[in-house]
Amino acid sequence: MKSSHRWCIAITLLLSPFSQAQTTAPPTRIWTSTDGRKIDAAFVALEGDGVKIRMANGSTFTVPLARLSAEDQAFAKSQTPAPPASPSPSGSPAASTTWPRTVSLEDKPVVTVIKEDAATKEFIYRSPHYEFQCDSKLGANVVREFGRMFEATWLINNLLPLDFKPQPEPLREFFLARLFTEKADYMKEGIEGSAGIYSRGKKALMVPLSSLGVKMVGSRVSLENGSDQDNVVLIHEITHQMMNHWLNKLPTWYVEGAAEYVSMLEYNSNGRFSLIGLNRQLQNFAERRNYAGGGKSYTMIDLEELMTIEGDRWSAALGKGGSANENYGSAGLLTYFFYHLDGKGDAANIIAYLRQVQNAKSNEEEQAAVKTHLLRERTYAQLADEVKKALRKEGIDITYFPPGKNGPATSTN
Numbered sequence: 421m422k423s424s425h426r427w428c429i430a431i432t433l434l435l436s437p438f439s440q441a442q443t444t445a446p447p448t449r450i451w452t453s454t455d456g457r458k459i460d461a462a463f464v465a466l467e468g469d470g471v472k473i474r475m476a477n478g479s480t481f482t483v484p485l486a487r488l489s490a491e492d493q494a495f496a497k498s499q500t501p502a503p504p505a506s507p508s509p510s511g512s513p514a515a516s517t518t519w520p521r522t523v524s525l526e527d528k529p530v531v532t533v534i535k536e537d538a539a540t541k542e543f544i545y546r547s548p549h550y551e552f553q554c555d556s557k558l559g560a561n562v563v564r565e566f567g568r569m570f571e572a573t574w575l576i577n578n579l580l581p582l583d584f585k586p587q588p589e590p591l592r593e594f595f596l597a598r599l600f601t602e603k604a605d606y607m608k609e610g611i612e613g614s615a616g617i618y619s620r621g622k623k624a625l626m627v628p629l630s631s632l633g634v635k636m637v638g639s640r641v642s643l644e645n646g647s648d649q650d651n652v653v654l655i656h657e658i659t660h661q662m663m664n665h666w667l668n669k670l671p672t673w674y675v676e677g678a679a680e681y682v683s684m685l686e687y688n689s690n691g692r693f694s695l696i697g698l699n700r701q702l703q704n705f706a707e708r709r710n711y712a713g714g715g716k717s718y719t720m721i722d723l724e725e726l727m728t729i730e731g732d733r734w735s736a737a738l739g740k741g742g743s744a745n746e747n748y749g750s751a752g753l754l755t756y757f758f759y760h761l762d763g764k765g766d767a768a769n770i771i772a773y774l775r776q777v778q779n780a781k782s783n784e785e786e787q788a789a790v791k792t793h794l795l796r797e798r799t800y801a802q803l804a805d806e807v808k809k810a811l812r813k814e815g816i817d818i819t820y821f822p823p824g825k826n827g828p829a830t831s832t833n
Contacts, residue, residue, distance in 0.1 A: 448460050448462045449461070449462070449463070451488060452488070453487050453488060461473040462474045466496050466499060467516070467518050469484055469485055469519065470482040470484050470485060471484075482518060512586070512587075513579060515578065515579060515581055515584075515585075516580065517581060518581060519580070519695060519760075519767070520580075521694070521695055521696050522694050522696065523579055523695075524572070524690070524692035524693070525690075528564050528567075529548055529564060531560040532560070534546055543556060543558060545560060546594060547571055549594060550567065550574075551595070552567070554629070555600065556636055558634065559641065565643055566632040568689065568691035569651065569654060569658070569691070570597065571691065572692065573658040574658075574662060576693050577663070581767060582678075582770070582771060583774070584666065584774075588623075589665075592623060596623060596624040597626075597627055598624050599629055600626070600628050601636050602628075606626060609622075609626040615653035616650075616654045616657045618661045618664075620660075625657055633645050645689050652683045655679075655682055655687060656680060659682045659683070660675070663678060669786060671790070672729055672731050673729060673750075673751045676734070676748055676751045676752075677754055678755055680748055680749075680751055681752060681755045681756060681759065684704075684752060685701060698756075703814070705753075709746075710745070710749055717817040718753065718811075718816055718819075719818075720746070720753060720807075720820050722800075723804045723820070724800035725823050725829075726751065727754075727790070727800070728829065729826055729829075730829070733827060733829070736826070737826055743825050743826055746821070747826070753816070753818075761807075761810035761814070762810075773792075804820060
């Protein structure tokens with residue numbers, strides 16, 4: 421991230437006149453940038469990869485850690501961690517202003533038993549933001565274990581600076597997950613071979629218990645950690661559910677790319693996502709989506725085709741012999757580009773795009789937002805070249821399929 425302009429702004433503010441009365445503030449210290457500039461300011465908090473400081477006039481701003489001297493970096497890291505973000509009016513944590521390094525639940529989620537009726541095979545459990553409906557008795561302790569993934573995915577989708585503001589579907593107080601003991605029952609709702617699927621129409625996430633590491637031996641419950649691949653799929657689908665109120669506004673590639681991005685991140689069963697070493701995680705993602713390339717090369721969908729693909733063509737690619745793997749991988753790589761590599765590397769352009777799309781009243785306005793904030797006067801060919809160069813620096817060599825990998829566009833595109 422380029423940040424020298426922030427340091428210059430800080431110096432300007434320090435020298436500007438200010439006559440407002442001051443309240444008691446933490447002691448200041450002299451901070452030194454890597455190019456020798458100095459500023460007198462108080463430490464406020466360590467936020468992701470930056471240090472929030474407050475100057476004598478009360479103004480606060482964040483300086484990237486990498487822009488500070490080694491001594492200042494060590495000082496910042498030794499300070500008491502910043503308190504958690506204040507809840508938003510809806511009761512959810514406010515989005516971070518910078519990309520976090522880790523997102524973690526403080527403890528196992530509290531789970532309440534709502535109903536356990538063996539006669540009707542209705543078993544309902546609730547965590548803070550989820551209602552789990554199952555056809556077998558699981559018990560609060562079991563739900564608490566796998567519920568960490570659902571709650572942690574809810575948390576990270578709140579805290580990313582994209583500010584998605586996850587909320588349950590209309591008329592729901594909780595996000596709903598329907599859990600199936602038998603794979604055959606799940607198959608009536610899900611997709612063959614899938615670890616779970618979000619249905620916008622049914623306002624629910626459908627999951628076979630086996631994907632959660634839950635096994636039923638008679639009436640006895642056996643709980644093991646779910647497989648890493650199942651976790652990846654579930655985190656992807658949970659993210660779709662978190663974005664349910666965005667799905668009719670965003671293009672297909674970004675709906676899938678945003679979910680691919682969260683599932684790309686390192687997750688452990690204690691409810692912790694890590695964004696440390698993102699380029700390594702990106703390479704692991706490319707390897708997972710393109711086994712032949714070994715993670716060091718990837719053939720992406722032509723960018724104009726990818727960014728204008730309709731939902732029906734995307735769905736058609738899920739069939740045997742389709743380009744689903746290439747589509748999902750390309751969407752994930754392009755999303756990563758807009759989050760971390762485009763412009764100043766601070767996701768400012770795609771965040772501006774989201775704010776404009778959020779208020780768009782027509783398809784024309786949504787398309788205008790793409791041109792204004794994502795293309796930014798670049799042709800698709802120029803954007804493709806920038807994506808290729810940027811990803812090469814992350815350790816992935818990119819080539820592109822010729823247009824038409826997903827078949828011809830419809831007449832409405």
